[in-house]
Amino acid sequence: MPELPEVEVVRRGVERWVVGRMVESVQVFDARSLRRHTAGVLDFQERLAGLTVDSAQRRGKFLWLPLRDGAEAEPARSLLVHLGMSGQLLVASEDQPAPRHERIRLGLSPSASETGEPLPEQARFVDQRIFGGMLLDPLVPSTDGHGLVPEHAAHIARDPLDPLFDVAAFHAALRRRRTGLKRALLDQGLISGIGNIYADEALWAARLHWAAPTETMTAPRTRELVAACQEVMRRALDAGGTSFDSLYVNVNGESGYFARSLNAYGREGLPCPRCEAAGEDGVIVREKFANRSSYRCSRCQKRPRRFRP
DNA sequence: TATCGGGCCTGTAGGC
DNA sequence: TGCCTACAGGCCCGAT
CATH class of the missing domain: 1.10.8.50 (Helicase, Ruva Protein; domain 3)
Structure with missing residues (x-):
């Protein structure tokens, strides 16, 4: 069950494999994983495609990827991900078979590791029980004045591993x-x-x-x-x-x-x-x-x- | 305003 | 073998 340590493990993976890459395509296989993105599937696909993942952030069990448009100095919105109780975020190559319960697939721009190996081209959101989900969410100032957080995660307190936890x-x-x-x-x-x-x-x-x-x-x-x-x-x-x-x-x-x-x-x-x-x-x-x-x-x-x- | 409980979901295990 | 029920649990929202 994904709690803070599990989400942090996933965040580190995203940081290593996904940050710096552009979302080139968005496939949604199950709209229920976008339940919290109230503007709908088409809006999610159209607005996410073409944006570049700036970093991978986490607070508690919420994970978000600030997204930058090419011309922007600072990201103004993020891809907010919650794994719920059965969500997984996997990186995969195109030739790997689709896992059962894959709900959303992001096609990523080509990139290579430090050793020159090509990185997997896809990020796959897999969620058996659909308690988790994704949404595009504007970044707003944190209530404690430190940094930006997605609007839908603004009510979440800092976690015990956060240096600013009081x-x-x-x-x-x-x-x-x-x-x-x-x-x-x-x-x-x-x-x-x-x-x-x-x-x-x-x-x-x-x-x-x-x-x-x-x-x-x-x-x-x-x-x-x-x-x-x-x-x-x-x-x-x-x-x-x-x-x-x-x-x-x-x-x-x-x-x-x-x-x-x-x-x-x-x-x-x-x-x-x-x-x-x-x-x-x-x-x-x-x-x-x-x-x-x-x-x-x-x-x-x-x-x-x-x-x- | 604070607190609580139900609903959302699907796969699995166990009973019949 | 197949059907039914209970259970797992994070988050949201309505009820109290």
Whole structure:
């Protein structure tokens, strides 16, 4: 499932393979992947073709490619990409067979690597469940005054790996909320990039229960939680992301290995690794949370007296 | 205004 | 074998 580390892996791939190249053609195989581009498929195709990819940017799980028209000094719009829960952005050569669930294909201008090898001519957006999508979006000033962001991503908070992420501001916002910790971690307007998997992993690392009330957090506990988020995501990034199946791959179609390093998520009934190492008997339990699952250790992530499910 | 829950989607697994 | 149901989950929007 693409969360921040997976999207960052894809961003790096796009930076290496796609930046600096012109979009020469746009094929749309499934209009549902352009659901958020309200002007429609034709508008998307006509306006995107002929623009050059200036860079590859990311905030949380949103990835965007600022686009430059030949005569422009600065990009004024971007191709905003969200992978949803099954989206992939693959680079491929024309002779490679079309993958199943390919929704959008971009033909790229010819280019060569440093060694003179020709680069793949296509970028393919593949999305089995169509929760993700693309849109052409104007770039607007970020609400914190630093840089430009696509209009549709302007409401997204900075993520914990962003050098400009403000822990004190996050703590203050957390204290103002009247909800449970996990719900807050999944709120992309509060802190971005965290999905169900890394929320469980970060809460496990910080020994916090998912339903602990946000208003009970102290500043040191918030710092510990943010540090846990950063640590979990950095390790996932080093491993190339989390792959449970073929739903997440990098731009070259390769899977990541972080799933092997998960401590809580998906480990129902197994011993808690931390408790096991200490000779204790904690077990990972699975609980219903907002129509999905939450995993925690029965012993070191005890249910708080006050509880906000 | 803040919070919550349902809908969007498809493939897979499991039960019958 | 084939049908049905539950489940996975990020984001958006309407309801409370």
